[in-house]
Amino acid sequence: MNKDELHKLIETEQPNICQLAAYKGGEEVYSDCWNGYTMNDCAHVMSVTKSVFALLIGIAIDKGQIKSVDDKVLDYFPEYKVKRGEKTIYDVTIKHLLTMRAPYKGKGDPWSKVCSSENWTYTSLDFLGGRQGLTDEFRYSSVCIHILTGILYKATGMITVDYANKFLFEPLGIPPHGVFIAKSAEEHKQFTIEKLPKKAVWFSDRQNLGTPGYGLCLSAGDMAKIGLMCLNKGEFGGQQIVSSKWIREMTEPRTVEGRHFRGMDYGYLWWIISRKKNIYAAIGNSGNVIYINPEKKTVVAVASYFKPTVFDRVDFIQREIEPRL
Numbered sequence: 001m002n003k004d005e006l007h008k009l010i011e012t013e014q015p016n017i018c019q020l021a022a023y024k025g026g027e028e029v030y031s032d033c034w035n036g037y038t039m040n041d042c043a044h045v046m047s048v049t050k051s052v053f054a055l056l057i058g059i060a061i062d063k064g065q066i067k068s069v070d071d072k073v074l075d076y077f078p079e080y081k082v083k084r085g086e087k088t089i090y091d092v093t094i095k096h097l098l099t100m101r102a103p104y105k106g107k108g109d110p111w112s113k114v115c116s117s118e119n120w121t122y123t124s125l126d127f128l129g130g131r132q133g134l135t136d137e138f139r140y141s142s143v144c145i146h147i148l149t150g151i152l153y154k155a156t157g158m159i160t161v162d163y164a165n166k167f168l169f170e171p172l173g174i175p176p177h178g179v180f181i182a183k184s185a186e187e188h189k190q191f192t193i194e195k196l197p198k199k200a201v202w203f204s205d206r207q208n209l210g211t212p213g214y215g216l217c218l219s220a221g222d223m224a225k226i227g228l229m230c231l232n233k234g235e236f237g238g239q240q241i242v243s244s245k246w247i248r249e250m251t252e253p254r255t256v257e258g259r260h261f262r263g264m265d266y267g268y269l270w271w272i273i274s275r276k277k278n279i280y281a282a283i284g285n286s287g288n289v290i291y292i293n294p295e296k297k298t299v300v301a302v303a304s305y306f307k308p309t310v311f312d313r314v315d316f317i318q319r320e321i322e323p324r325l
Contacts, residue, residue, distance in 0.1 A: 006139055007032055016286060016307040018043050018197075019220035023228055023299040031221065031252065035305060041197035042217035043303035046284030047142065049202075051217035052168075052226060054098060054269035056152060056160070058246035059167050065155045069249075069268075070094040073128070073147060074077045076154040080125055087183060089129035094293045097148050098268040099254055100140050105130045109143040115188060120205040121150030138256050138266065142213035149209045160210030161202045171241050174218070179204045191215075195305035214284070223282075223301035227290040231299055251280045262311070273314060287313035291322075 010017050011034055018037040022030040033039050060066040072093045074080065084091055088103055096102040104127045117123040124144045149160050156163055165176045181202035182188035191203060192214070210216070218226075229236040230251075233244035235289025253265035253272040265272035273279040273291075282290040287310035291300040300317050304310070 003030070003032065005185070006030070006320075007034075009320065010034065011150065013320075014287070014304075014313070016071055016195075017300075017302055019253070019303040020321070021052070021220040021224040021301045022321060022325055023224055025227065025297045028224075029325050030321075033135040033220075035195070037197050037303075039219060039221055042200050042219050042222075043305060044192065044194075044198055044203075044214075045216055045218050045223065045282075045303060046214050046286060048218070048223065048282040048284040048290060049130075049214050049290045050142075050212060050269040051146070051282030051290065052164070052216055052218075053148060053160075053210075053212035054250055054267075055168060055226070055230075055242055055246075056164055056230065057094070057098065057148065057268070058242045058250060060155055062243045062246060064150070066094070068179075069093065069098060073097070073125075074153065076151045077121075077125065080122060083126065083129075086129045088131075088133050089125070091134055092128055094151065095268075096134070097145050100138050100145075100266060100269075101134075101136050102128060102139065102144070103130050103132060103135060103143070104128060104139060104141065104144055109141055109321050112142050112185075114143045114146065116185070118206060120146045120211075121207075121209070124150075134319060138258070138261075140261075145212075145213050146205070146209075146211060148212045149205075153207075153209055159208045159324055160204065160212070161208075164202070168226075168241065169222075171239055172222075172229060172236055174222045174225060175200045177217075179208050179210070180215075180217075181206065181208070193306040198275045218303065220301040220303040223290045223303065224299055225290075226282075227292050227299035227301055230290075231292050231294060231297065251278065283314065286310050287316075289313045289317065291317050293322065296322065296325075298322055300325075 124146045198217040202210035234242040250268040289302045
């Protein structure tokens, strides 16, 4: 199948894909775009943001700005007033947040309460803990892990986007990003579901702290560079951007209970597709993916516009893209 035929296949079978970039053995072997996007445009990559944020935590640990993933969350917020009767929160660590094992009060993500508050970090802390204690239950969160961006700021004195620009994006040759703050709930919603190309921005709270659970806008080419760095154990262009130790720790598989996650395991905000082959991926809603296969030395990055319930993108990559590389 030639490039034109593959273009048509993707256009037909995966109509919300906007960009795709694929590498084999460190060389770009395929790139293309759809839906009026150019390869320089950005898309809101949804929960791929989580995996990128895990790299920022790793960089901060490498630099000694964060001591360890075993640090207690409250060590970074000595001014935070714990709610009366709450005890569990004192034992929650950064690792609990990175592995989605942190306990929260109530069911689901409290989007409206967090995102309408003046300080998203402190409001997220209000939901951390609970009477059941540390159950080590896998509980996927997009809004309450905002606590991580507060920790990064407390540890480094830099807002999320500045830290990412200096220590991750610039070394990778990714264009510098800016802060985007929604002025209303409607603007927040539009940012999330809008299908048009985005600028290089990171959705942020009122303190200019980028949301770690979603909100980063990247091109497929940008995503592929992040994937290549991970494939090369943290090295890119002759520079060690994040330690190989962190890449190894970040992608160590932990079993996810339940049937809602398609049998995948989880690392530090990265999904583990295959324990045996160490295939792992950053996966976001609407089929945004950074797919990394160390055995075949392949990286496939897909940027897509908003289309809910797209869950089969990794399957599509393994079935239609990877065999052709």
